[in-house]
Each structure stands twice: as structure tokens, then as C-alpha cells.
Amino acid sequence: MRWSREAEAAIQKVPFFVRKKVIQRVEAHVMQSGKAQVELSDVDELKKKFLSKGGMEKEVKGYEIASCFGGSGCPNAANPVARLAADLEKIFERENLPGFLKSVVKGDLKFHHEFRVSLSECPNACSRPQIADIGIMGVVLPGISGEACSLCGSCAEACDEGAITLDTKIQRPIIREPLCLNCAKCIRVCPTGTLTGTQKGFRVMLGGKLGRHPRLAMEVPGIHSHDEVLAILKNCLKFYKKTSKKGERFSHLLSSLDQIR
Ligand code: SF4
Ligand code: SF4
Ligand code: SF4
The missing domain is CATH 1.10.8.550 (Proto-chlorophyllide reductase 57 kD subunit B)
Incomplete structure (x- = not known):
């Protein structure tokens, strides 16, 4: 526009x-x-x-779901998030967060009360999922197929994490998993199909925030399926509604747990 x-x-x-x-x-x-x-x-x-006065409250939806621009054709997109974002939205609608917030917050609702979810289609994380209540990243787990490797070196060159080396003896790439961010860049550049995606899914992070006491979201280990992400959201909302007594953000509740530990 x-x-x-x-x-x-x-x-x-x-x-x-x-x-x-x-x-x-x-x-x-x-x-x-x-x-x-x-x-x-x-x-x-x-x-x-x-x-x-009261104008902002009418606009408070109780939650915000933000996505990166991967869906508009970003070449780095590893796993699309549009369908997941639509399903997360349905859960939020059913949970009636404005109703919940009105029951616990004294005074007008403000945008800072909203529960924030941020989705990115690759680990470049342009929508900043690390500082959202729930951050989600579309990822791909790379693996090695039966196709012969030409040892062209494109994968090792493309990997910004230095996670790939080539073994000339066995004529295969070696992926060092602890270094891999699951971005799928190596798969896209491989001309022979030797590198392939073995699992598509999402990395999930919980409890990120900025403000007076910033906190980076903590990762829920593993690569999660669409349905697993929905289940994580439902559990988080259950915990949030049970624990938030004055409309404190989910991330605030989790950082309070950090202090208890
Ligand atoms: S997070 Fe990845 S897919 Fe999304 S806009 Fe940024 S680079 Fe593109
Ligand atoms: S998926 Fe990304 S980080 Fe992992 S090995 Fe391939 S290029 Fe490197
Ligand atoms: S795995 Fe693919 S990109 Fe990597 S060296 Fe072999 S052929 Fe080239």
C-alpha cells in the first residue's frame, strides 16, 4: 500500500x-x-x-501472531508457517484471551498484555521469535541419501555454521549435527540430491521478552511437527491462565520460575 x-x-x-x-x-x-x-x-x-480513553482496549485482541516475510517468496524459507499460524489463531480464538484478561487485569487492557507468538520460516529468525512468548522457526533436518556425491564442495561452502566437511575417502559429506541450525541451505545447493531433507518441522522457543528484564526464549529441544506445536501452545495457555493472576505476560511467568530455581 x-x-x-x-x-x-x-x-x-x-x-x-x-x-x-x-x-x-x-x-x-x-x-x-x-x-x-x-x-x-x-x-x-x-x-x-x-x-x-478506552480506545486502545477495543483494539486489544489478547494475542498477536506475527510471521516473517518468508511466505512472500523469500529464498531462505525452509518450512512454511502460514498453515500453522492459521491453526494457532483458531486455538487463540477458542481460548477467549480478551475475556480472560478482563477478568484479571485492573483497568484498561493494553497491547503489552497480549500473548505474543512469532513465526519465522527459517533460522534467520527475521520476525525475532527469540523475544516472543512463543517463538517458532520452520526448519529442515538434513541427511544423506543414497545418491553419489560429486565432491563439488557447494554444501560446505554454503553452510555458514561450518557444519559440513567432505570425506574424500568415502566420497561423502559429513554433517556435524550439533553445529547444524537446520536451515536447509546445503540441501538447496546440492546438485546431485546427495543431501536431502529427512524431517521438516519447527523449532519452538518459550518465554522471550524485552522490557526492563529482557530474556531470550528457551528452546524446547527437538524438531516438532505441526500437531506437536499446537499441543505445546495449548499447554502453555493452560499454564498461563492458571498462573497469571494480574495479566502478567507468559514470558514474565516463566522468568519468575527461573528465579525460583
Ligand atoms: S526468517 Fe528466513 S524465511 Fe523468513 S524472511 Fe527471514 S530469511 Fe526469509
Ligand atoms: S542445514 Fe544449514 S546449518 Fe545445517 S548443515 Fe545444512 S547449511 Fe549447515
Ligand atoms: S553433497 Fe552435494 S553439494 Fe555437497 S559436495 Fe556432494 S554433491 Fe556437492
Whole structure:
């Protein structure tokens, strides 16, 4: 969507903590009105709505699901996340988080109360899953097929982690699993099909946040299937609803557990 210069300048003056939401809402509003460009008047109208008393609460959905741009054709995408994001959304809708939050939070709901999920389609992690309540990365476990290796060296050159060496004696690549981030780059460059994906799935991280006490999310070991990720979300929401007494974020609850340990 195009933005006029005045509209762009105005959006930069919106407080940073609501800017992304205002941009999304402005574009949705402009699209609904059948226009192709955002004007200053559109920004002003939505800004007023957000910053008025109780205005933000009406916009609080209780959760936020953000995805990287892999689905728009990023060449690094290892495993798509669109279907998973849609299924996570259905779980959140059933859980009625705004209703839960209203029952525990004193005063208006704010965006910082929302439960945040961030999905990336590869370990480059452009959507920053490491600082979300639940971070998810699309990954592929590389393996070696029966196809002959030409020892071209493309895989070792492509691997930024130095996880691949070539064994000229047995004419095979060797993958050092502890170094591998499951990005699938080596598989994409292999001309012979010697390197292949043996498992597609998702890495899952829990409890990341920024703020006064930042914390990087902790990884749930392994590569998880679509259904396993949904089960992890359901368990996390169960724990969250049981433990959050004043609307504390999931990541805050997990960092409190760190202090007890
Ligand atoms: S996380 Fe990976 S797939 Fe997603 S936009 Fe970044 S590089 Fe592309
Ligand atoms: S999947 Fe990525 S990190 Fe793992 S060996 Fe291949 S290129 Fe290296
Ligand atoms: S595994 Fe594939 S990319 Fe790596 S050296 Fe062999 S043929 Fe080349």
C-alpha cells in the first residue's frame, strides 16, 4: 500500500508501542474504503481512536501472531508457517484471551498484555521469535541419501555454521549435527540430491521478552511437527491462565520460575 509523504511523516510521530498496530489498522481501513493510498486524514482518524480513553482496549485482541516475510517468496524459507499460524489463531480464538484478561487485569487492557507468538520460516529468525512468548522457526533436518556425491564442495561452502566437511575417502559429506541450525541451505545447493531433507518441522522457543528484564526464549529441544506445536501452545495457555493472576505476560511467568530455581 502506498503512503503519502504527509501520512508517512505523521505515522512516525505515533508512539512506538502502538505504531505497528496503527499502521495495520490504517491500511485495513484505507483498503476497506477502496482507496489505494493512505492520506494524512486516515492516520489522524485512527490515531485519535487509539489514543482516546478506552480506545486502545477495543483494539486489544489478547494475542498477536506475527510471521516473517518468508511466505512472500523469500529464498531462505525452509518450512512454511502460514498453515500453522492459521491453526494457532483458531486455538487463540477458542481460548477467549480478551475475556480472560478482563477478568484479571485492573483497568484498561493494553497491547503489552497480549500473548505474543512469532513465526519465522527459517533460522534467520527475521520476525525475532527469540523475544516472543512463543517463538517458532520452520526448519529442515538434513541427511544423506543414497545418491553419489560429486565432491563439488557447494554444501560446505554454503553452510555458514561450518557444519559440513567432505570425506574424500568415502566420497561423502559429513554433517556435524550439533553445529547444524537446520536451515536447509546445503540441501538447496546440492546438485546431485546427495543431501536431502529427512524431517521438516519447527523449532519452538518459550518465554522471550524485552522490557526492563529482557530474556531470550528457551528452546524446547527437538524438531516438532505441526500437531506437536499446537499441543505445546495449548499447554502453555493452560499454564498461563492458571498462573497469571494480574495479566502478567507468559514470558514474565516463566522468568519468575527461573528465579525460583
Ligand atoms: S526468517 Fe528466513 S524465511 Fe523468513 S524472511 Fe527471514 S530469511 Fe526469509
Ligand atoms: S542445514 Fe544449514 S546449518 Fe545445517 S548443515 Fe545444512 S547449511 Fe549447515
Ligand atoms: S553433497 Fe552435494 S553439494 Fe555437497 S559436495 Fe556432494 S554433491 Fe556437492
